[in-house]
Amino acid sequence: MDEFDPFEGMTDDELDAMVSDLGSEPDGFAGEDGFRSGFVALVGRPNAGKSTLMNACMGTKMAITSPVAQTTRRRMRGVVRREGVQIVFVDTPGLHKPHDSLGSELNKSALAELGDVDVLCFLIDASQPIGRGDAWVAERVAKSPAKRILVLTKADLASPERVLEQISAARELCEFDDVIVLSATERFNVDSFIDLVASYLPEGPKWFPDTMSTDASDDTIVAEFVREKLLMRTREEVPHSVGVICDSMERRRGVLHVHAVIYVEREGQKGIIIGKKGEMLKHVGIDARRDLERIFGCKVFLELEVRVKPNWREDAREIRRLGYAADE
Template sequence: MSEAPQPPSGRKSGGRRVGGQAGAQPASGRGGSGSQPASGRGGSGSQPASRRGGAGSQSGSRRGGSQSGSRGGRGRDTGAAGGHRHRTAAEPDTAGDGAYRAGFACFVGRPNAGKSTLTNAIIGQKIAITSNKPQTTRHIIRGVLHRPDGQLVLVDTPGLHRPRTLLGQRLNDLVRDTWSEVDVIGVCFPADEPVGAGDRFISAEIAELKATVIAVVTKVDLVDPATLAQRLIAVSELYDFAEIVPVSAVSGHQVDTLVEVLVRHLPESPQLYPDDVLTEEPEQVLVAELVREAALEGVRDELPHSIAVLVQEMLVEGNLTKVYADVYVERDSQKSIVIGTRGSRLKDVGTRARAQIEALLGTKVYLDLHVRVAKEWQRDPKQLRRLGF
């Protein structure tokens, strides 16, 4: 079997490929409990492999082979990648030369610039969680868009920010590792906020990179034409971008145009992922992120940054998937907030998360949540490793 190219950021993932229809209603009373965990489960620091049948399977079909011989020596390996089944978009040849193009593009920008929402809009399915809380994204999420003329591997990254914790430093390092290895960088600037110091800092950093850099002005549905014109001018003065594309992931305005621009700047290459792969992110990571997204709703101040989720175990019993997950906070007072009065808030978190997980997996889900305290985990290297950072 030929060796496939390796995705950026140096991470290899077992990936996943899931079929089936979502929308099954959960049985009453599942999930969201604050009870003690069932005996026999591993310690809170362990992360056992998922026991779901079929997860992480590898497809043997790779059109035109999977070896890319002229990609700067990156040797990107997607051989272990699995993912959601995917709807193929019927789009024209954007470069006009009849060549098949494939490669990696990433969205970067300061926190809350709309990167994850835009990623989901392009891929056509939710693969990255979204929230109005800054620094929601903590993992490199890769989505694959299949077209007749090319394959776009889109990488969503955490927001680049001034770090106050070891976690923040590691997330920034993750962003820099990613943008140094992709073919195209899309720098996101929210149209509803003026260009600021953070935008100028990012623009200065990317000046040293070899990738093609485009500007993506997001959230254009939130501003009037005059304000948008001002933002476009301000963005154009930051850097000599290859192109500037204003978009709205919510309304869909110019999302297709952005895709065409990204694909046009990809190198000629054989297909990198099998046709049915939507994302290579491990199933447990996606499930944990959906729980965290639900837990972020309605919390304030520093608590959003203090929440982490670790899936301890996933078991399949017929058409039911049992998910055992721990929600981590840094202090006892935060634990009380997440649980709520008589467990009411944790139950609400479980209800909302379970609906999203069922849509993701296409099965009924039993969700068992427990809140635990890991003191100052954002600053503790050992705790960060245990939580997957």
């Protein structure tokens, strides 16, 4: 496949003007003697491409993705290493206008990261007009003491003219220390993004050992990948009503035996997830098992159960039990 170039067709003068507009190298780039490390939050509206970008930076899929808004419900940290650098990316739930208690918790979780990181990356979908939701997020981003980078994602879906318009519109909302345009799915500028983020990190220690790539627990990983497969196979109101918890994991004779419970709010939703003669649930289990075997490096026996918990998204105790509370 030919390498993707979102600026194909632009004149030299247009490219020079764009480079000038994006800004220069950050000040204070440390020499090779100083080890750099720090935390980098990826924030933005739902479906801005935060989880996809983190996976691209890590070189493997650890954060779940789907076309469904609010796919990310848990803050997840992923570690990326370069020579003399350790970057801890923090994937956050998409900031949105909440319609229930769960939505409020997801917003709290994302907003809590704004003041507790070294670099704050505000992701904006290059293919979609900047709206009131982006402006609301920008107001919060502007108050962060962290270095701020504007990240235009999904550049493969936008024309060069639209990209320039998006940059200009975003800069009206907030001041940024730097700007980068990328496409995580095409790996356009992903390595440059990692280098850019690293250049803003302070000197510091290794926050995670070299053998650790994420802070997500094994049971969290199971629950999230089961939920991802449900999001991909169901439509309409079902995805937002789904919660998953892994309640047992046991390795026996080289096989990881896992049991997970899927919660929905109504009996009708339970029927949809189970499907005719259990076919839907069977396919969800097959899909999830493939990812889990890749992640855990062994054969996985996955047993799924579906239960109804009416209005769990409005129940603070259930939200916490499922691991979606802001302080989890």
